[in-house]
Amino acid sequence: MARSDANGSRRGAPGTRMRDVARKAGVSVMTVSRALNDPERVSEKMRRRVQSAVEETGYVHNRLARSLSSQRSDVVGLIVPSLRNSLFAETIQGISDVLAEEDFQLMIADSGHSLADEDELVGAFLAQRVAGLVLHNTSHTRHAAEMIRKAKIPVVENGNLTDKPLDSVVSYSNFEASRAMTTHLARLGYKTIGFVSLSVEDNERASERRRGYVAAMEALGRSVDPRLILEQSSGLAAGADAVVQLVGSVPEVDAVFFAGDVLAIGAVFECHRRGWSVPKRIGIASFDDVDLLRHVDPSVTTIRLPRYEIGRRSAECLLDRISGRSDKSISVNLGFDIVQREST
Amino acid sequence: MARSDANGSRRGAPGTRMRDVARKAGVSVMTVSRALNDPERVSEKMRRRVQSAVEETGYVHNRLARSLSSQRSDVVGLIVPSLRNSLFAETIQGISDVLAEEDFQLMIADSGHSLADEDELVGAFLAQRVAGLVLHNTSHTRHAAEMIRKAKIPVVENGNLTDKPLDSVVSYSNFEASRAMTTHLARLGYKTIGFVSLSVEDNERASERRRGYVAAMEALGRSVDPRLILEQSSGLAAGADAVVQLVGSVPEVDAVFFAGDVLAIGAVFECHRRGWSVPKRIGIASFDDVDLLRHVDPSVTTIRLPRYEIGRRSAECLLDRISGRSDKSISVNLGFDIVQREST
DNA sequence: TTGTAGGCGTTATCAC
């Protein structure tokens, strides 16, 4: 079926357009557009007339056409390493909450911890003409960085307080947090401290945490035994493996700092199964304050990160740039806390 | 600065357009468009010429303009009750994985368990001209349902195998799963079984689970003591509260079925703290197989749901409809498993 | 296989 008006239109889908609303209200399309986007600039009478025409026709504003014409977009893109990992969930919620307040939409994709995939996703988001980007990872391909630079859209990185940001950063220092925890463990009297993280390849968060551990050990005048440093995949089972492996290869190990995921919880469970007393035989510390760490027995010493706040501030920062309320890139350090519990 | 070609254009933003690529390659815009969208329909020579022109200019395809012009969209919208809840994470990952394979984008928003907010989000997504919708909730406002119907886009609901879907459903039956677990507990010899869920208001999942429990109890010829049925908020602490409250009000209670969130884990921890042996003093069962339930002591009996698969199938179903590979709404029951462990 | 013409639905701009 063709349109009712006299143009030999081509495709099927009808769909009410502004034109239809305008006709029904007996005004021009521009008046409808204004009544919708900037009600203040239209007379009381018009506003009401347009409003009821909109309701009668069931008109739904076409943001695609709007974006194309106005050359601005109300969509923000977010790329996380994984959607499964609930650690990101808090941050995503923070971002989503702020965007919702300003009527922006959120497009999400996961890079599967792959730089190449992130590169591709950046391209896809730019093709969607997102108004800005939030990236969790702080390592990127040269090409991705270049695309973003050319696109001239604001970007916030939030996985690590990197010192060479693409644009703005809202995060905490993985290096400092890790160093602080290692020092904390030493102060508690632990002599031989193991360190377990996720793979450090292409992952600035993990590598910074390891650097922090090493820096603390060196500052304490302790040798850094390579057998004490492990890289593991994520998950409870991996944490269990790690603690067993460490105790096997370095029997005098008396504490392990798990700087990733829920590894520490897996380790606590495994120690319990094997009858290794925590913290007497071995102290266990974690990174990131998942609710659970407070509830297991023994409760686990960890680092509390302002995940939700990082999301909020990232989004706020982005919207400030998008809306022109600010025009300089910033670096926000939201810090962390050491939470001492029963496991150390 | 105005454009280089002779039209008194208005806005600032430069940005390479197809026209620029076409000029550089010495071909028409349509050839560029075809080379990009359907490389097969263009000669080898052209393809390469266009390809290098694209690279030289750093051109990024404008999907907004593409969608507007072609009247199709490659964005799918997803609305979940909450982004924080890691239960949805698996499903989101499944959806994302499938969409990525077909070069679709995912727009996500959370309704905060509010029907009114969901209604608003549906409108916002329709305004973005999403090609399809995935809704976790199976209750909607009349208005939202009406908007979706008018938009004529495919929808998949996946939080419950509802019998009155808007369009397609890919899920499991909360009613059957809950009934099965309750029956399972009775078969194990438990006499007085308590039931705890999240608020059932506007939440078909929770209310169906409660219906399943009641149906099982009645089928077993047992009276349903209202003091045995609780509604709780989510979180570990809420589970702890619930078990204490149940034992307080009905001392003979010998099992509790927690049909929501991580409530059961909170209860297990609380029992441990109070010295109530699980499963001897009280049996505890959960809904949804979070990794953790297998690792706590005692490990917790639960229902395993195909969360990831639900995501995948939801997205596949949607894409089939969007691409025209299928044109009828379907109902897919992905089932569940009872996982018997130490806590019962 | 390639090109030309016109429109997708909206907003910026300028005239009234």
Place this chain on the structure above:
DNA sequence: GTGATAACGCCTACAA
């Protein structure tokens, strides 16, 4: 305060 007109960047349809 309101309206006419010309883009926004691309694709469908049809012609060559």
